[in-house]
Amino acid sequence: MLIYNTLTRRKEEFSPREEGKVKMYACGITVSGEPHIGHGFQALIYDIMRKFLEKSGYDVTYARNYTDVDDKIIAKSREAGVPADVYAADMIKHINKVMADFGVDDPTLWLKATENIDNIQDFIQKLIQKGHAYAAPSGNVYFAVDTFKRYGALSNRSVEDMLDGVRVENADEKRNPADFALWKAAKEGEISWRSPWGDGRPGWHIECSAMNRAAFGDQIDIHGGGRDLIFPHHENEIAQTESLTGKQFAKYWTHNGLIKVNGQKMSKSLGNSLLLEDLLKKFTAEAIKFALLETNYRNDVNITDNLFPEAERHLGSFYAVIKKVEDGYGKGVAGNKKIDDDFNADMSDDFNTALALSRLFGLFKAASAKADAGDKSCADDIMQIRKTYSLLGLFRMEADDYFAETAAKNAFSAPDGVKKLAEERWQAKKDRDWAKADSLRAEIEALGYTVKDSKDGYTISLK
Secondary structure: OEEEEOOOOEEEEOOOOEOOEEEEEEEEEEOOOOOEHHHHHHHHHHHHHHHHHHHOOOEEEEEEEEEOOOHHHHHHHHHHOOOHHHHHHHHHHHHHHHHHHHOOOOOOEEEEHHHOHHHHHHHHHHHHHOOOEEEOOOOOEEEOHHHOOOOOOOOOOOHHHHHOOOOOOOHHHOOOOOOEEEEEEOOOOOOOEOOOOOOEEEOHHHHHHHHHHHHHOOOEEEEEEEHHHHHHHHHHHHHHHHHHHOOOOEEEEEEEOOEEEOOEEOOOOOOOOOEHHHHHHHOOHHHHHHHHHOOOOOOOEEEOOOHHHHHHHHHHHHHHHHHHHHHHHOOOOOOOHHHHHHHHHHHHEOOOHHHHHHHHHHHHHHHHHHHHOOOOHHHHHHHHHHHHHHHHOOOOOOHHHHHHHHHHHHHHHOOHHHHHHHHHHHHHHHOOOHHHHHHHHHHHHHOOEEEEEEOOEEEEEEO
16 A cells, blocks of 8 residues: 655655554644634545544544634634634534535544643643743744754744745744744733643644653554645644654655646635535535546545536436335345455455445446346346445445435525526416426426426426
8 A cells, every 4th residue: 555655755665663553643623713614625634534544444533623723813702702722613513514524533532732731731742841842931832943853844844945935923932933832922902822832732733742752652653744834833743752752753745736726726805715505505415525536536626516426426327326226126246356356456455435436327327227237246246336336435325315415405405596497487387388498497307407296396406
């Protein structure tokens, strides 16, 4: 199995530190707001990595964290008029529900910053004792970057490059402008904990290092997160942890690409953030996953207006074959070794979901042809596809249930103009004005939608 290692900038043969066992950690969400599609993409990728490692025979312990205290959370809690810890707890419940609706499983371990304050303070004290950190008179504690000679290895940047054009916080009390906060002195009215340096709270970077060490010990096999975390977050994690332990922290550093919307980086400042909960109202979880996984996880995903509708159409054609085969020949037995072997080969090359998904078009075409020819082995092929690709979160539904869910979501997401035409057509049918009803149907179809009637009314779906 090959995994691309950001630290070495090449694919490497995967070999965990302990034979047969994998310690894996991925940075989770800072719970200052609603989960967006970028959060969903990252959670999906590492859920799939964990599952494929398990399929490959490894015993995987997978940890994810929630950053449940930071500046943004404190600001949001004030806006909401509730304590920061209450705001964070409520947001975590909400995020968990959205991720469950998206079909991403929980990790083995959930880690939270506020549940590891003692571990964090112990970690900081040891860094101070070793000469890698210092407390300022303000009560802030900083990591001394110049004490870690390999600083910048992950991002392949010099300290000078990192500081170029960046505003340095609290520069007057730092020994080096590049030094970063391990402990932040509390401001009036902020949530805080007592510490040897005064009341305060953890800096962002220290929490992951301290929680990893508490959960796994000094070393882990895989550390992951979005590419935007390479610097400063993951660079700082390496510096902190390896300064304390004197050992290599993570053997493999993996990073997923970012989300772009019509070619632009997704961000709140640009107003183009796509909330995962909103997308799940319009498209099935399977369609969203299919669309995201068509791109190699290390590359950016460009979300255009057609990305999710196109994924929905592909899945609709696949489920139509599933329905034809299962209605005609029943449910088979998963025994097509080649389908599974090809999938495993694709995924063993740095989790190449894009190549694995590209095989589906040929697989379903072949199964459909077998069904038309009366070859009952098509049922076994379909069952193997279901079993193999369920690891990616696909083909887990009954075909009729998938079509019903798609129709309901497409009706919800149809533009107001299309809904108006559909309502006028329904009224025309009630009035027995068949010519008008047919004309309105043609208008709807010209816009890319179809209307299907039933005894209870109608549903609108993508054409």
